[in-house]
Amino acid sequence: MVGTRKVGSQSGIARHMVMEEAVSAANKGSGSGVSPASATFGCYTFNLEQMRKRLPRPIFEAIQATIRSGEPLDMGLADVVAGAMKDWALEHGATHYTHWFQPLTGATAEKHDAFLQVGSGSPLESFSGRELIQAEPDASSFPSGGMRSTFEARGYTAWDPTSPAFLVFNEHGATLTIPSVFISYTGEALDKKTPLLRSMRALSATAVKVLGLMGRESRSVNSTLGPEQEYFLVKEELFRARPDLEVTGRTVIGMTPAKGQQMEDNYFGTIDEVALDFMGEVELEAWKLGIPVKTRHNEVAPHQYEAAPIYQPINLACDHNQLLMLIMRRVARRRGLSVLFHEKPFEGVNGSGKHNNWSIADDSGRNLLEPGDTPDTNVEFLFFLCAVIKAVYRRAALLRGSIANIGNDHRLGANEAPPAIISVFLGDRLTHILETLAAGKEVESAVEQTIQTGLAQLPGIRKDNTDRNRTSPFAFTGNKFEFRAVGSSQSNSMPMTYLNVAVTESLDEMADMLATRLEAGEDRNAAILEIVREVYKACSPIVFNGNNYSDEWVTEAESRGLPNLHNTPIALEALRGDTEKDLLKKYGVLQPHEMDARFNVRMEQYCTMLQIEATQMLRMAKMGVLPAAYDQQKTMAEAIAASEAIGIQVPDQRTECEMYVETVQRTQRAVNGMRAALAGVPHTDDPGVTGAWLAENVLPAMVELRDCCDTIERRTDESLWPYPNYHALLFQ
DSSP, rough: OOOOOOOOOOOHHHHHHHHHHHHHHHHHHSSOOOHHHHHHHHTEEEEEHHHHHHHHHHHHHHHHHHHHHHHOOOOHHHHHHHHHHHHHHHHHTTEEEEEEEEEETSSSOEEEEEEEOOOOOOOOEEHHHHHHHHEBGGGEEEEEEEEOTTTBBEEEEEEOSOOOEEEEEETTTEEEEEEEEEEEOOOBOOOSSSHHHHHHHHHHHHHHHHHTTTOOOOEEEEEEEEEEEEEEEHHHHHOOOOOHHHHHHSSOOOOOOOSSSOOOTOOOOOOOHHHHHHEEEHHHHHHHTTTOEEEEESSSSEEEEEEOOOOOOOOHHHHHHHHHHHHHHHHHHHTHHHHESSSSSSTSSSOHHHHHHHHEETOOOBBTTTOOOOOTHHHHHHHHHHHHHHHHHHHHHHHHTTTTTTTHHHHSSSTTOOOOOOOOOHHHHHHHHHHHHHTTTOOOOOOOOEEOOOOOTSSEEEEOOOOOOTTTEEOSSSSEEEETSTTTTTOOOHHHHHHHHHHHHHHHHHHHHHHHHHHHTHHHHHHHHHHHHHHHHHHHGGBBBBBBTTTHHHHHHHTTTTOOOSSHHHHHHGGGGGHHHHHHHHSSSSSEEEEHHHHHHHHHHHHHHHHHHHHHHHHHIIIIIHHHHHHHHHHOOOOOOOOHOOOOOOOOHHHHHHHHHHHHHHHHHHHHHHHHHHOOOOOOHHHHHHHHHHHHHHHHHHHHHHHHHHHHTTTTTTGGOOOOOOHHHHHO
16 A cells, blocks of 8 residues: 555544535535536636626626637726635635746746735725736746846736636635736746747637638637646655655665566556545545546556546646646645656656647637548548648657656656657558558548457447557547657646647648638649648658657668657757747747747756756765665675684675675765766856766766665665665555
């Protein structure tokens, strides 16, 4: 089990109260069969339903229009909205409000202000439209990548009305939490939400233009997202006893246990009771905040799990994923657990990703990547499909850079994580259709296929148009693309921003091609199919349906001209490439200096964390591993001496001891090598230079030291080992 029950404890009482409250609310629901999920879903969000109840109809319609168009809300209307929001929050016991934003740290940030106002009269609660729309945190205390200096401290948060405000409860009340963007005094985006919103606007405008050329009217097109969140659970007491887990989020040393995931018996297995109770409490809290968590299951590795939501508009899905991670951390602490979001917390077993299931839909809810029953005749679907293929082909380096971090460097390329080479999986049927079209041939309509079970009492199972390829970084999975390379600890916002912009660029170019053909009098469907042929022929090198782990694919990808950006320092260079900067600038998402800032921040994070990991490994080796080894060495030598003192020769023991001593000496040399590597880190103004040096010099020193420490662990009495081992972490 991953934890133990605390019957009668405060945490147990709190969990009971949560369940009791949920069930009570469900019992009050109308009709029979109402569950805690449906009865309480969104009850702690100031959503459109609450606005409809509490706002005058003209103001409600105005804010609906604001949400649809993205235009600023009139300050007079904002005062009315703020008043209604405050009253709703106070009814639920709120005492404070905060603008909740996503700085370039990759985490979330908040500063709480009380509703309380004390003037010449009696104390009262106040919340104005200006306070709702805008707040002012200190911008100099967050990473800005060189955009802001310490003496340029002013920054602003601004309410994002497309993402509902929500309540976060604590022992003394609740906080009204307002999803917001974060910008500098001079207008630079200091966060991850602002570029995402801009990319959504750009994609919507271009896709609407494309649909218009296709004869379909649409006011807007939304990119949608369903991010699967993978994570590990371990006992908090074991987590606290591992300084590497506490400081870095992963085990920098650790001997692989005899049994890990070799038996393939954990995936979709029966969920451990303690983990299931954790999941249940997380889901209850998530549902109340309007997070549509739907799926839960065991992942491949021991103590590894996944939570997956229903699809939502992309900015809301990104907000909800950040909020879900916060909920998981809080619930885990209450239950004596620690939740690990690191991409590779344990060597030798599966890492964790955040598979981003991305699609696009028009304002009627029609999925533009839905092939229907006959994808070979659905010309609109093929047009949008090829736009995505073109986007990934043209901007593979940018997409790879978007998911580059030190954790993903350990994860990518094995154990169901895709490799660093970005490619697109389409499956045999769609590839056949596009290859046939590219060859100028007519596609034969496919008959719907079924998989026969061989059991008379069971019907045939409908066969999808595509298989699934878990080794592919970017796979089409029926009616969406799954960007599997995103890391579990990452914010989804920037990978989705870059994907949105890349697809916008492709659609824009293809729209111009279509407009030219239509102006020349060509038949619309024939024109669309001709564009599909041209685009696929030019971009087909990105399509690969085979084994992305094979050595042959590395060679073939190189021959196709696909980039192999194998580590973070190399991959992040795309963020400061001229063509990438021009792309983001063209669509009004980020200016060149804002792209430079993101490169600087991400690279500094890589450099800093790598040095923290190396320093922590060095300390554990010097203060834990070597002292244990000296004790083991002493015990072995004393045992040999005691035997020989009574005339018993033990040559095998002596050989074992000599081998052990050599490993200890090798470890000491590795410690010295690590110390020298850290001392030699260059001090430059370019974090890219520092990052490349660290990858070339410190990482190999870490690999050597880890191998030494793990070898010592394998040969040392477990009672002498100073840290919880992998067996305890993965099976207790």
